[in-house]
Amino acid sequence: MKAALLAELGLAGTEPLFAQIPPSHRLAALPALPPALTSEAELARHLAALNRRNRPAGEALSFLGGGIWRHHVPAVVDEIVGRAEFLTPVWGTPSSDFGRNQAWWEFTSQLGALLNLELVGLPVYSWGAAAGHALRMAARLTGRRRVLIPAAMCPERLAVMRGYAASADPAMHIELVPVPCDAVGRLDLAALAALANDATAAVYYENPAFLGGLEAGAADIARIARAAGAETIAGVDPLTLGVIAPPGDLGVDIAVGTIQTLGVHCHAGGGLGGFIASRDEARYAAEYPTLLNSLTTTVDGDLAFGLMLFHQSSYGSRELGKDWTGNSTYLWAVAAAAYMALLGPEGFAELGRLILARTAEAADLLAEVPGVTVTDRRGIFREVRLDFAASGRSATDVNAALLARHGIFGGVPVSGTAALFAVTECHAPDDLARLASALKEVLA
Amino acid sequence: MSRPPSRMRRYHAARWDEPLIHQLGAPGRRGQHFELADSDGLVPAGLARTTPPDLPELSEPEVLTHYLRLSQETMGMIGVSLFGTCTMKYNPRAGEQAARALAGIHPAQPPETMQGLLAAVHGLDLALRALSGMDRFTFQAAGGADAAWTQAVITRAWHAARGEAGTRTKIITSLQSHPCNPATAATAGFEVITLPLGEAGYPSLDALKAAIGPDTAALMINNPDDMGIYNPEIMEWVRLVKQAGALAFYDHANFNGVMTRIRARDLGFDASMFMLHKTFGVSKGGGGPAVGAYGCTAELAPFMPGPLVVERDGHYGLEQPPQQATKVREYLGNLHQVFKAYAWARAMGAEGLAEASDLSVLLNNYMETRLLTLRGVTRSHPEQTSPRLEMTRYSLGTLFEETGVSAVDVQNRMADFGIDAFWLSHEPWIVPQPFTPEAGEMWSREDIDYWIDVLAHVIDEAWRDPDLVRSAPHNQVVGQLSARDINDPANWATTWAAWRKKMR
Numbered sequence: 018m019k020a021a022l023l024a025e026l027g028l029a030g031t032e033p034l035f036a037q038i039p040p041s042h043r044l045a046a047l048p049a050l051p052p053a054l055t056s057e058a059e060l061a062r063h064l065a066a067l068n069r070r071n072r073p074a075g076e077a078l079s080f081l082g083g084g085i086w087r088h089h090v091p092a093v094v095d096e097i098v099g100r101a102e103f104l105t106p107v108w109g110t111p112s113s114d115f116g117r118n119q120a121w122w123e124f125t126s127q128l129g130a131l132l133n134l135e136l137v138g139l140p141v142y143s144w145g146a147a148a149g150h151a152l153r154m155a156a157r158l159t160g161r162r163r164v165l166i167p168a169a170m171c172p173e174r175l176a177v178m179r180g181y182a183a184s185a186d187p188a189m190h191i192e193l194v195p196v197p198c199d200a201v202g203r204l205d206l207a208a209l210a211a212l213a214n215d216a217t218a219a220v221y222y223e224n225p226a227f228l229g230g231l232e233a234g235a236a237d238i239a240r241i242a243r244a245a246g247a248e249t250i251a252g253v254d255p256l257t258l259g260v261i262a263p264p265g266d267l268g269v270d271i272a273v274g275t276i277q278t279l280g281v282h283c284h285a286g287g288g289l290g291g292f293i294a295s296r297d298e299a300r301y302a303a304e305y306p307t308l309l310n311s312l313t314t315t316v317d318g319d320l321a322f323g324l325m326l327f328h329q330s331s332y333g334s335r336e337l338g339k340d341w342t343g344n345s346t347y348l349w350a351v352a353a354a355a356y357m358a359l360l361g362p363e364g365f366a367e368l369g370r371l372i373l374a375r376t377a378e379a380a381d382l383l384a385e386v387p388g389v390t391v392t393d394r395r396g397i398f399r400e401v402r403l404d405f406a407a408s409g410r411s412a413t414d415v416n417a418a419l420l421a422r423h424g425i426f427g428g429v430p431v432s433g434t435a436a437l438f439a440v441t442e443c444h445a446p447d448d449l450a451r452l453a454s455a456l457k458e459v460l461a
Numbered sequence: 462m463s464r465p466p467s468r469m470r471r472y473h474a475a476r477w478d479e480p481l482i483h484q485l486g487a488p489g490r491r492g493q494h495f496e497l498a499d500s501d502g503l504v505p506a507g508l509a510r511t512t513p514p515d516l517p518e519l520s521e522p523e524v525l526t527h528y529l530r531l532s533q534e535t536m537g538m539i540g541v542s543l544f545g546t547c548t549m550k551y552n553p554r555a556g557e558q559a560a561r562a563l564a565g566i567h568p569a570q571p572p573e574t575m576q577g578l579l580a581a582v583h584g585l586d587l588a589l590r591a592l593s594g595m596d597r598f599t600f601q602a603a604g605g606a607d608a609a610w611t612q613a614v615i616t617r618a619w620h621a622a623r624g625e626a627g628t629r630t631k632i633i634t635s636l637q638s639h640p641c642n643p644a645t646a647a648t649a650g651f652e653v654i655t656l657p658l659g660e661a662g663y664p665s666l667d668a669l670k671a672a673i674g675p676d677t678a679a680l681m682i683n684n685p686d687d688m689g690i691y692n693p694e695i696m697e698w699v700r701l702v703k704q705a706g707a708l709a710f711y712d713h714a715n716f717n718g719v720m721t722r723i724r725a726r727d728l729g730f731d732a733s734m735f736m737l738h739k740t741f742g743v744s745k746g747g748g749g750p751a752v753g754a755y756g757c758t759a760e761l762a763p764f765m766p767g768p769l770v771v772e773r774d775g776h777y778g779l780e781q782p783p784q785q786a787t788k789v790r791e792y793l794g795n796l797h798q799v800f801k802a803y804a805w806a807r808a809m810g811a812e813g814l815a816e817a818s819d820l821s822v823l824l825n826n827y828m829e830t831r832l833l834t835l836r837g838v839t840r841s842h843p844e845q846t847s848p849r850l851e852m853t854r855y856s857l858g859t860l861f862e863e864t865g866v867s868a869v870d871v872q873n874r875m876a877d878f879g880i881d882a883f884w885l886s887h888e889p890w891i892v893p894q895p896f897t898p899e900a901g902e903m904w905s906r907e908d909i910d911y912w913i914d915v916l917a918h919v920i921d922e923a924w925r926d927p928d929l930v931r932s933a934p935h936n937q938v939v940g941q942l943s944a945r946d947i948n949d950p951a952n953w954a955t956t957w958a959a960w961r962k963k964m965r
Binding site: 021023033036044047051057060063064067068071072073081084100101106114116117122123125126127131142144145146185186190232259263312314318321340341343347348349354362367368395396416429442 | 474479496502503504515518533534537547552553558574609616620640641643655691693696723738744749804810823847848938941942950954
C-alpha cells in the first residue's frame with residue numbers, strides 16, 4: 018500500500034511530507050525500545066507471563082473496599098460492554114450513534130430513578146471528580162468559598178477533591194473544613210450546626226460514610242445547610258438505594274457518587290466512574306460541567322437523543338465553560354444501564370438487604386475475635402471497621418499475616434490500628450467464618 | 462487519479478424501533494436476584510427507602526436483547542470512522558483479551574501481589590520516556606483533559622514551592638490548542654491568554670513575546686495542532702517561556718504523525734502528554750475509560766501526583782513524590798488501559814511506530830490530493846503550502862454558500878453510506894463549515910478511497926439535489942433531530958421522570 022500511495026503522490030519516499038519539521042527538531046535515530054513482539058502468539062505469551070505474576074484479590078478471599086468494591090458483575094453486563102460497537106468507537110452522528118446514546122440516556126434515567134432526582138449528567142472520571150465538580154458548582158451558585166466535609170473521608174477521594182478546591186487565585190480558593198465524625202464516619206450534627214454559617218457554600222456528606230456508617234442525620238444535615246443558605250451535596254453509592262432513602266427524599270440539592278458498583282469490575286482501579294445529579298432546575302443545570310444527554314424527537318416524530326447545554330461545556334466555551342470535560346467513563350455508563358435494568362426495584366432491595374445482613378453478621382462474628390474491637394455493629398453498610406489496638410498489632414501487620422498465612426486480603430487501613438473490612442454479596446457466611454478464624458490465629 | 466469510484470454501498474442501519482428501557486418489561490420480572498436476607502432493624506430510623514425506585518422490570522434475556530439491539534443501532538468502528546483528533550485506529554484484541562485477567566485486581570492490593578501489572582506499567586513508562594525524552598511518567602490522569610489538568614495542578618505546586626504562588630497567574634495557549642488546555646488552566650485558577658493564529662497557521666513569535674511576562678506561569682500547547690500544521694519556531698517559543706521562569710507543556714494529542722521523529726524534551730519542553738486511548742491503540746469505550754500519560758523532567762518529577770511505580774532489582778513498588786501536587790484521580794489511574802497500551806507498544810516496537818507515523822501522514826496527504834479536487838472543498842491557510850502532517854483542516858464554506866448544504870448535513874448524509882461522522886473543528890471555527898478527517902495508519906486504502914468516494918458522491922448530490930442532503934440521514938436508525946429546543950428547561954429531559962412530567 019505504501020509504495021502505491023507514494024507512486025500516486027509522485028514521491029520516492031515519505032520524507033518530503035514532513036517538510037514542516039525543521040531538521041534541527043528531528044531525532045537522529047530511532048528511540049531505543051525493546052524488540053517488537055510482532056506476532057500475536059509471541060505477544061500473548063508475554064502478556065500471559067505477566068498476568069501469572071498477579072494475584073487478583075477478586076479471585077481470592079478479599080475484604081478490600083474503601084472506595085472501590087468487588088460486587089457481583091452479571092454475566093450479561095460483561096457481554097454488553099464487550100460488544101465492539103460500545104467498546105471501540107468514539108463519536109458519530111446522533112443517528113449513527115443512536116443505540117449508544119439511548120444506552121447512555123437509560124443510564125442517566127435509571128440512575129435518576131434510584132436517586133429520586135430528575136437531572137443527571139453523563140459520567141465523570143470518579144466519585145472524587147464528581148464531588149470536586151459539585152463543590153465548585155456550589156461555590157458558583159452561592160458566591161461562597163467554604164465547604165464543610167466529613168473529617169473521615171476516603172483519602173484517595175479527598176486528595177482528588179482538594180485539587181478541584183484549590184486555586185492559583187487566592188480569591189477563588191475553596192476551603193474544605195472538616196466536620197468531626199463518630200467512629201463510623203457520621204457527622205457530629207452539633208458541630209456541623211456550629212460550623213455552618215453565611216460563608217458556607219455547601220455541606221458535603223456521604224451516605225454510607227467512608228467508615229461504613231449509614232448517615233442517620235441526613236435530613237438534619239440538609240436542614241442545617243439550608244438554614245445557612247448553603248447547598249447540600251450528598252455523596253452516595255447508588256447500589257444502596259433499594260433500601261436506603263434516596264437523596265431526592267432527603268433534601269439534597271446535588272448528589273454525586275460512584276458508578277463502579279453498578280456492574281463494573283475493579284480493573285486495578287480502572288473500574289471507577291462518577292456521576293453528578295440534582296433536582297431538575299435551570300439554576301443547577303447551568304452549572305453542570307458534564308455533557309448532558311436529553312431525550313428529544315426527530316423530524317419524523319421518533320424519540321431520539323441530543324446534547325443539551327453543550328455551549329456551557331469546555332468544548333463549547335473553552336476557558337469560559339464550566340470547569341472542563343473530555344473523555345470520561347462512558348463505557349461504564351453502558352454497564353451501569355444494563356446493571357440497573359437487570360436488578361430492577363426488587364433486585365436493588367434484595368441486594369441492599371443482603372449486604373446489610375452480611376455486614377451485621379460479619380460485625381457480630383468479628384467482634385468476638387479476641388483483640389478486635391468493633392464499635393458499631395448496626396447502622397453500617399458494607400464496611401466493618403475493625404480496630405486491632407487491643408491486640409497491640411498494626412492494621413498493616415495484621416493484613417500481611419492474613420495474606421501470608423491464610424491467602425486472605427484484609428481490609429483497607431484507616432489508621433495505625435484500624436482497617437475497613439468490606440463485606441458484599443460476593444461473600445458467603447463461610448467466608449466470614451474463615452476470616453474470623455484466620456484473625457483469631459493471627460492475633461493469638 | 463485514474464481509479465474508478467467505488468460503488469456506493471447499499472447500507473442501511475439496523476432499525477429495531479427498540480423502546481426505551483422504561484417502556485419494556487412487566488411488573489414482577491427479574492434479571493437478577495440475590496439470596497434472601499432479613500435486614501429488619503439494620504437501617505436507622507427515617508433512613509429506609511419508602512417508595513421503590515421507578516426502575517423497569519425485565520428478565521435477563523430481555524435486558525440482553527435490548528442492549529444487543531442498541532449495539533446494532535450504533536455504527537461504531539464497523540463503518541469507516543476518520544474522526545479527526547481522535548486517531549481512530551484498530552484496537553488489537555490480544556491486548557483487550559489479556560487485560561481481562563486484571564478485572565479482579567483491587568488497586569489497594571499490596572504491590573507484591575500485582576508485580577506483572579506493575580511491570581507492564583513500568584515498561585510503558587520506559588517506552589514513553591524513550592519516545593518523549595522525559596524522565597518519568599504517571600498514568601493517573603483518566604483522559605487527555607485530565608493530563609492537561611495534571612499540568613495545571615503541577616504548575617500550581619511548582620510556582621508555590623518557589624514562593625511565586627501569587628505572582629505567576631497566567632497560562633498561555635493558542636487558538637488551535639485543544640479546549641482542555643485553557644479550560645483546565647482556568648479551573649486551576651489561572652488567567653488564560655489565547656494567542657491568535659498568523660497566516661502560516663500558527664501564532665507569531667511576536668504575539669508570544671507580547672504575552673510573556675513575570676506573571677506567566679506556563680505555556681500549554683499542541684504541536685502539530687488539529688490542522689496538521691507544525692510550528693517550526695516552537696524551540697524558540699519554549700526558550701522564551703522558560704527564560705521568563707514559566708513551564709512549557711506539550712499536549713502531544715497529535716503524536717500519531719510524528720512518532721519517533723520528534724521528542725518533546727529535545728524541543729525543550731518540561732512536560733508532555735500522550736493519549737493511550739488514541740495514539741497507543743487502546744479501546745475508546747465511546748469516551749473512556751481513557752488515559753492521559755503525563756511525562757516530565759526530573760526537575761518537575763517531585764511535583765507529580767503520586768504514587769509512582771518504581772523498579773528496584775526487578776521488583777516493582779510504589780513511591781510518593783516528595784512535593785507532589787494534588788491527585789488528579791483516585792489510586793493509580795485506569796491501569797487496565799495502561800496494560801493494553803503496553804501490549805500495543807510491545808507489538809509495534811520502534812520501527813513499527815515509525816512506519817505507523819509514516820503511513821498516517823502518507824494517507825492524509827493522499828486523501829488531500831483527492832479531496833482538493835472535489836468541487837467546494839478548500840483547505841485552511843492556503844498560504845501554508847507545506848504538506849500537512851496527519852490531519853488537514855478543510856472547509857465546505859463554498860459548498861454551503863452555493864448550495865445551502867452544511868458540513869453537518871454532509872456528515873449526516875455520509876452516514877447513509879456507512880461512513881461515520883468526520884470531526885468538524887474545536888471551537889472557535891476559523892474556517893466556515895470545517896471538517897477534519899484523520900486517516901491514521903490502520904484503515905486500508907480501500908477504506909480511505911471509499912470514504913472519499915462517499916464524500917464526492919454527497920457533494921455531487923448537494924449540487925444536484927440539495928434537499929436530499931439537507932434532509933439526511935435517510936438510511937439511518939432514525940432521521941435527523943427535530944428543531945425542538947432542548948436548551949429550554951421546559952423541554953430538556955435526562956430522565957424518564959422529567960420527560961413524562963414535561964410531556965404532560
